[in-house]
Amino acid sequence: MKTTLLKTLTPELHLVQHNDIPILYLKHAVGTAKISLQGAQLISWKPQNAKQDVLWLSEVEPFKNGNAIRGGVPICYPWFGGVKTTCARHSSYSFMAVKPL
Secondary structure, three states, X not given: OOEEEEEEOOOOEEEEEEOOEEEEEEEEOOXXXXXXXXXXXXXXXXXXXXXXXXXXXXXXXXXXXXXXXXXXXXXXXXXXXXXXXXXXXXXXXXXXXXXXX
């Protein structure tokens, strides 16, 4: 998988690109996290002293624009339900502000 640093937002928060997908990468004293801006999905959470990631993510995930990401946890609507969620899974999200803790 090709990863490219796009922008450093704060010392703890970086915008990177995994193949076609923009990802927020957070490194904090309590651990690291990765949030996909496509689908607003938490795709990685690794506590500081953990040996491996807490969340499941497909090992063959291509990170291609327009493809749903297999694994992780949606952090934006809708999580579950009878309504087709294709628009939410394939939409690109952004953030309004970054405030240091």
